[in-house]
Amino acid sequence: MKDLILVDFDDTLVDTGPRFQNARRSxxxxxxxxxxxxxxxxxxxxxxxxxxxxxKYGLGPRRMEPLFVATYERLCDVHGVARDDDIAxxxxxxxxxxxxxxxxxxxxxxxxxxxTSHLPxxxxxxxxxxxxxxxxxxxxxxxxxxxxxxxxxxDRKDAEVFMMTLRTYGVRDPAHAWMVGNSMRSxxxxxxxAGANAILVETPDPWEYDMVDPISDHFHRVPTFPHAVDLLLx
Numbered sequence: 001m002k003d004l005i006l007v008d009f010d011d012t013l014v015d016t017g018p019r020f021q022n023a024r025r026s027x028x029x030x031x032x033x034x035x036x037x038x039x040x041x042x043x044x045x046x047x048x049x050x051x052x053x054x055x056k057y058g059l060g061p062r063r064m065e066p067l068f069v070a071t072y073e074r075l076c077d078v079h080g081v082a083r084d085d086d087i088a089x090x091x092x093x094x095x096x097x098x099x100x101x102x103x104x105x106x107x108x109x110x111x112x113x114x115x116t117s118h119l120p121x122x123x124x125x126x127x128x129x130x131x132x133x134x135x136x137x138x139x140x141x142x143x144x145x146x147x148x149x150x151x152x153x154x155d156r157k158d159a160e161v162f163m164m165t166l167r168t169y170g171v172r173d174p175a176h177a178w179m180v181g182n183s184m185r186s187x188x189x190x191x192x193x194a195g196a197n198a199i200l201v202e203t204p205d206p207w208e209y210d211m212v213d214p215i216s217d218h219f220h221r222v223p224t225f226p227h228a229v230d231l232l233l234x
Contacts, residue, residue, distance in 0.1 A: 004169050005178045006124035006179045007124060008125060008181030008182060008183065008186075012225055013112060013123070013140070013142065023064060023098050030072075034084070034087055041071070049070050063128070066095070069095070073088070100136075105225060111226035120169070123142055124165060126157045126186060127153055152168070159194045163194050166194075174191075174194045175197070178197045181201065182203050188219055189215050200221045
């Protein structure tokens, strides 16, 4: 039975990842040009600064500008280098470059329309800035397919929130729900932990944060969202 299909937004329906990944790579290149070693800059960005920024701002783009500036400032402090206002401004500009609605993947909107015409569907997405995320959902054209009351934006995704979402939409048995998403950490594992079904939409350039081991092998893998819809409707 399929009482509810939860569909992730970023990097499942829309191509968000490349902007974030390319911005991080551009920042690391800028840090290299500023004289900082690659491994030290990478560690500062990913392991020392970003965890705190994720807690403060969530996973959305709003954290990228302060993250990039703080990475540069911390590197300067650790290495006893005077801060350069021009470099800090370039860091901030790189962080702001990820703002705005991302483009939909080829065939994703048509597949979403096909899914919603057959099965109860909710777009289930995560952001520290709810209004910004809703603007991105609208800008991507999702709102023309899924009613606004079926757009569910949360500040985190875990098994507890997953179960709360199912109850919000009247689903009592998680075994009758399906999660479709690209993140093992945020989409697949919480659904499996809750006892639901899951489909991983694999991405060619995944974010390191999403790359965790599955808690079980009871899920499907597909290359694109339209393939996931084919599986759900088969």
